[in-house]
Amino acid sequence: xxxxxxxxxxxxxxxxxxxxxxxxxxxxxxxxxxxxxxxxxxxxxxxxxxxxxxxxxxxxxxxxxxxxxxxxxxxxxxxxxxxxxxxxxxxxxxxxxxxxxxxxxxxxxxxxxxxxxxxxxxxxxxxxxxxxxxxxxxxxxxxxxxxxxxxxxxxxxxxxxxxxxxxxxxxxxxxxxxxxxxxxxxxxxxxxxxxxxxxxxxxxxxxxxxxxxxxxxxxxxxxxxxxxxxxxxxxxxxxxxxxxxxxxxxxxxxxxxxxxxxxxxxxxxxxxxxxxxxxxxxxxxxxxxxxxxxxxxxxxxxxxxxxxxxxxxxxxxxxxxxxxxxxxxxxxxxxxxxxxxxxxxxxxxxxxxxxxxxxxxxxxxxxxxxxxxxxxxxxxxxxxxxxxxxxxxxxxxxxxxxxxxxxxxxxxxxxxxxxxxxxxxxxxxxxxxxxxxxxxxxxxxxxxxxxxxxxxxxxxxxxxxxxxxxxxxxxxxxxxxxxxxxxxxxxxxxxxxxxxxxxxxxxxxxxxxxxxxxxxxxxxxxxxxxxxxxxxxxxxxxxxx
Amino acid sequence: xxxxxxxxxxxxxxxxxxxxxxxxxxxxxxxxxxxxxxxxxxxxxxxxxxxxxxxxxxxxxxxxxxxxxxxxxxxxxxxxxxxxxxxxxxxxxxxxxxxxxxxxxxxxxxxxxxxxxxxxxxxxxxxxxxxxxxxxxxxxxxxxxxxxxxxxxxxxxxxxxxxxxxxxxxxxxxxxxxxxxxxxxxxxxxxxxxxxxxxxxxxxxxxxxxxxxxxxxxxxxxxxxxxxxxxxxxxxxxxxxxxxxxxxxxxxxxxxxxxxxxxxxxxxxxxxxxxxxxxxxxxxxxxxxxxxxxxxxxxxxxxx
Numbered sequence: 001x002x003x004x005x006x007x008x009x010x011x012x013x014x015x016x017x018x019x020x021x022x023x024x025x026x027x028x029x030x031x032x033x034x035x036x037x038x039x040x041x042x043x044x045x046x047x048x049x050x051x052x053x054x055x056x057x058x059x060x061x062x063x064x065x066x067x068x069x070x071x072x073x074x075x076x077x078x079x080x081x082x083x084x085x086x087x088x089x090x091x092x093x094x095x096x097x098x099x100x101x102x103x104x105x106x107x108x109x110x111x112x113x114x115x116x117x118x119x120x121x122x123x124x125x126x127x128x129x130x131x132x133x134x135x136x137x138x139x140x141x142x143x144x145x146x147x148x149x150x151x152x153x154x155x156x157x158x159x160x161x162x163x164x165x166x167x168x169x170x171x172x173x174x175x176x177x178x179x180x181x182x183x184x185x186x187x188x189x190x191x192x193x194x195x196x197x198x199x200x201x202x203x204x205x206x207x208x209x210x211x212x213x214x215x216x217x218x219x220x221x222x223x224x225x226x227x228x229x230x231x232x233x234x235x236x237x238x239x240x241x242x243x244x245x246x247x248x249x250x251x252x253x254x255x256x257x258x259x260x261x262x263x264x265x266x267x268x269x270x271x272x273x274x275x276x277x278x279x280x281x282x283x284x285x286x287x288x289x290x291x292x293x294x295x296x297x298x299x300x301x302x303x304x305x306x307x308x309x310x311x312x313x314x315x316x317x318x319x320x321x322x323x324x325x326x327x328x329x330x331x332x333x334x335x336x337x338x339x340x341x342x343x344x345x346x347x348x349x350x351x352x353x354x355x356x357x358x359x360x361x362x363x364x365x366x367x368x369x370x371x372x373x374x375x376x377x378x379x380x381x382x383x384x385x386x387x388x389x390x391x392x393x394x395x396x397x398x399x400x401x402x403x404x405x406x407x408x409x410x411x412x413x414x415x416x417x418x419x420x421x422x423x424x425x426x427x428x429x430x431x432x433x434x435x436x437x438x439x440x441x442x443x444x445x446x447x448x449x450x451x452x453x454x455x456x457x458x459x460x461x462x463x464x465x466x467x468x469x470x471x472x473x474x475x476x477x478x479x480x481x482x483x484x485x486x487x488x489x490x491x492x493x494x495x496x497x498x499x500x501x502x503x504x505x506x507x508x509x510x511x512x513x514x515x516x517x518x519x520x521x522x523x524x525x526x527x528x529x530x531x532x533x534x535x536x537x538x539x540x541x542x543x544x545x
Numbered sequence: 546x547x548x549x550x551x552x553x554x555x556x557x558x559x560x561x562x563x564x565x566x567x568x569x570x571x572x573x574x575x576x577x578x579x580x581x582x583x584x585x586x587x588x589x590x591x592x593x594x595x596x597x598x599x600x601x602x603x604x605x606x607x608x609x610x611x612x613x614x615x616x617x618x619x620x621x622x623x624x625x626x627x628x629x630x631x632x633x634x635x636x637x638x639x640x641x642x643x644x645x646x647x648x649x650x651x652x653x654x655x656x657x658x659x660x661x662x663x664x665x666x667x668x669x670x671x672x673x674x675x676x677x678x679x680x681x682x683x684x685x686x687x688x689x690x691x692x693x694x695x696x697x698x699x700x701x702x703x704x705x706x707x708x709x710x711x712x713x714x715x716x717x718x719x720x721x722x723x724x725x726x727x728x729x730x731x732x733x734x735x736x737x738x739x740x741x742x743x744x745x746x747x748x749x750x751x752x753x754x755x756x757x758x759x760x761x762x763x764x765x766x767x768x769x770x771x772x773x774x775x776x777x778x779x780x781x782x783x784x785x786x787x788x789x790x791x792x793x794x795x796x797x798x799x800x801x802x803x804x805x806x807x808x809x810x811x812x813x814x815x816x817x818x819x820x821x822x823x824x825x826x827x828x829x830x831x832x833x834x835x836x837x838x839x840x841x842x843x844x845x846x847x848x849x
Contacts, residue, residue: 004649005645005646345625346628347643348595349594350618352646544595
């Protein structure tokens with residue numbers, strides 16, 4: 001019976017210029033942001049990893065260059081390599097080579113007085129071609145100056161090899177460790193010009209970020225060792241290391257290496273303590289113990305997925321921040337305004353009950369919001385699918401949509417209740433104030449309260465950020481607009497493996513706060529309670545002006 | 546038929562209606578007259594189901610507005626004194642919207658809307674925004690909406706207020722037409738003469754209480770010219786003498802009012818004197834309708 005008025009109210013709510021403009025703006029910004037993301041995918045350089053050894057010995061007229069270039073997924077990167085040695089502003093050596101992830105050049109260089117007597121620098125430049133995955137990239141290598149032997153080894157984390165016999169720097173080593181599914185992949189380089197045939201064992205051990213394993217040298221008695229401070233006359237043998245829990249994961253020769261360890265050993269660690277030991281007894285070279293963070297190797301599709309998830313969450317966040325204004329306005333035109341004018345009285349004289357008027361307008365507003373959020377969500381999902389060619393799974397999409405809609409409905413329900421209590425301009429003033437509190441002021445206040453109380457409790461600064469996030473999530477149970485954060489968290493948890501580490505730590509910190517049953521109950525209560533309270537007021541309200 | 550049954554309503558400390566009961570029968574136009582703020586509109590708002598009474602009930606063709614509101618509303622039309630609508634609607638759109646509550650589809654409602662709005666003289670204003678309507682147009686619009694279901698009962702609340710002569714004539718003729726069609730019409734006003742030509746009966750209300758229900762003939766009769774005589778005695782002889790000259794009515798012990806006098810005062814007095822009846826005072830009484838109304842009010846005030 002009241003279906004026609006509901007549809008009519010929905011039509012005038014939906015086809016209202018203000019609703020359409022705001023919705024169009026959101027859909028347009030969704031499309032824009034997705035396009036921007038696609039543009040980023042196409043043009044932003046994928047961070048490239050590189051391990052490189054350069055050695056120039058003018059006296060022996062010998063040039064040694066070895067390089068391995070790979071991307072985030074550990075794929076070899078193709079490109080053109082240009083190598084130059086410049087002395088006194090004059091290029092004395094120049095080479096152009098194609099590189100397919102790896103290159104090794106051992107060459108003679110012409111005897112040139114300028115190299116032996118001048119300050120020279122070596123430069124490698126890599127030009128990777130533009131493709132879907134890689135953009136144009138130039139890598140500038142460090143310059144090395146020396147009159148005699150120049151050698152450098154470059155990578156993300158570099159450690160020195162120490163020759164115990166001579167107590168001098170015997171070479172340079174670099175390591176990068178990656179975890180991909182069940183594999184532990186170690187990529188690095190070792191250069192020991194004095195012992196070109198030396199072999200080295202790489203030992204690793206699980207470690208937490210804060211507790212480093214202290215190595216104790218056999219011949220040094222009680223000397224305890226800190227990172228990077230191995231003293232003289234300390235000999236570390238394989239047995240010593242094994243006793244300390246280190247495991248040998250590979251033997252490598254001088255040069256650049258890429259080894260894969262046995263699977264399923266180091267799956268649950270973010271950091272490894274690493275020691276490189278010469279396997280040749282008489283050379284007795286070992287590295288300072290170093291701590292290396294283990295990087296997750298994400299599939300390219302996962303990287304995109306993380307970005308898409310974050311983009312969608314940020315779009316939904318913006319939508320749930322600003323679109324409640326439409327709900328606020330709908331409650332105004334459906335109840336607050338006609339009530340203040342006395343227009344509902346004439347309506348009530350029709351064959352309709354108060355309850356039907358109350359519910360039909362509540363329903364019309366809710367349908368408007370659901371339709372608007374559906375349009376927004378569908379346009380965003382389609383545009384990400386089409387432009388980025390990946391999509392979140394259907395369950396995650398459904399949960400994100402549910403969160404978005406519940407936030408809007410909960411706030412609308414609250415406004416609807418307010419419109420039964422006060423009408424006209426007073427309603428607008430109060431509802432806008434409440435909107436501002438729930439959207440903008442809320443998180444600031446919770447942050448201030450959290451920081452103050454946590455400082456008073458002398459919580460470690462590191463923990464403050466986590467505790468703040470936990471307090472924010474606790475507070476969301478009391479904020480209809482922020483309810484969508486709970487639903488976003490569900491999706492973030494699902495994609496936790498592909499998310500940036502900062503986000504992961506937030507997700508982990510708050511996951512015990514977010515109880516799905518409590519979230520469901522809170523969502524229902526936020527929608528139903530104001531509606532029921534509103535009806536209690538409306539059923540007895542004087543609708544005359 | 547509209548039956549107002551023992552309706553009481555209180556707004557905070559003010560008693561708006563106190564046990565009000567009356568009925569409007571089919572083929573009858575009943576005037577509902579009282580000063581401003583005496584409870585006419587409150588009665589009508591309760592009757593139409595937009596204001597719940599504290600006590601009592603209203604029955605529209607037997608359906609209670611409290612217990613069976615939707616059905617009761619199907620049988621009654623209402624034209625308020627100051628109709629208020631959601632002003633951002635256009636006339637026909639709002640008509641269609643309201644017709645939805647009567648179960649009409651959009652197509653049916655548009656067709657009926659054009660017809661009824663044209664009938665009430667708003668044929669040129671179908672697409673005009675309600676905010677631009679004059680008071681008269683708003684009342685005509687309310688009438689058109691009330692006629693969606695062609696109800697057998699109508700409530701006109703101070704409907705002639707603020708109308709131009711054409712509008713006044715329109716609603717007066719409409720009330721008479723409705724009576725002819727067998728409908729029950731309650732026509733409220735604060736001016737008795739306004740309802741004089743159209744009503745069969747008038748219900749008078751003052752300070753939330755019904756102070757009298759008179760047929761229009763009765764009112765006219767009571768408001769007609771009369772002679773009030775203060776006599777030394779009143780007995781059957783005196784009453785018989787006076788009956789020859791008009792319609793006597795004993796007011797109290799010694800006072801008689803002679804309505805519709807058929808002779809001059811001197812002739813009547815000379816006969817009374819010649820029969821040995823002492824005449825202490827004679828005065829000619831002539832009341833207008835409004836004076837009649839005020840005399841009722843005064844009596845009610847005195848009787849409180």
